[in-house]
Amino acid sequence: MFPLRALILGSAALMLAGCATSPATDFWNLAPIVRNTDASIDGRSETVKRGDTLAVHLETDLKPTYRWELTRLAGASVVQIGLPDYQPEAAAGVPRGGAEAHATFRFRMVQPGTSSIELAYRSWDANSAPAKTVRFEIAATLSAVEPLPG
Numbered sequence: 001m002f003p004l005r006a007l008i009l010g011s012a013a014l015m016l017a018g019c020a021t022s023p024a025t026d027f028w029n030l031a032p033i034v035r036n037t038d039a040s041i042d043g044r045s046e047t048v049k050r051g052d053t054l055a056v057h058l059e060t061d062l063k064p065t066y067r068w069e070l071t072r073l074a075g076a077s078v079v080q081i082g083l084p085d086y087q088p089e090a091a092a093g094v095p096r097g098g099a100e101a102h103a104t105f106r107f108r109m110v111q112p113g114t115s116s117i118e119l120a121y122r123s124w125d126a127n128s129a130p131a132k133t134v135r136f137e138i139a140a141t142l143s144a145v146e147p148l149p150g
Contacts, residue, residue: 033106045137050109053081054138057102058119062088066131068103068121075115077140081106109140 034052041056048054058068070080085104105119116137120130 039132039134041136042134043136045114045139047139047141048109050112050140050142052109054107054109056105056107056119056134058105058121058134060086060101060103060121062086062101064124066121066123068105068119070105070117071120071130071133072118072135073115074117075113077109077111077113078107078115078117078138079110081108107138109138112140112142114139 033055035046035048035054036057037046037054038057039059046054060066060068068084070084073080086101087104088101107117114137117135119134121132122128122130
């Protein structure tokens, strides 16, 4: 009975370890960020190596009436990692209620190619138009150590 139990536990541990290495699974947003950017990325195209993570930091406030959301992710070369973080600006290390904040979206390059991304700052009212939008493209390339496919 012991070998069967050990085999089942070992298989379960391997399956969980395999899930943890998937580029799309980073529930806690712990993926190392290779490149940071902000709203200035709007209208641009960025080139990032496969496996790298791009973080987009957008100014927001912590009022519950508006929020940033991913409205478009077209292309298979990029995946969003986790949910966006909302971090308040701090004065002397203490978050201030109602103060400006940043929403951080993370994107991982998973294969060569180009993806289009759109982020919208919109009201909780589903019928309202976005107050702001940020649109950009990410071109994922092979890293220098990877062999070319072929």
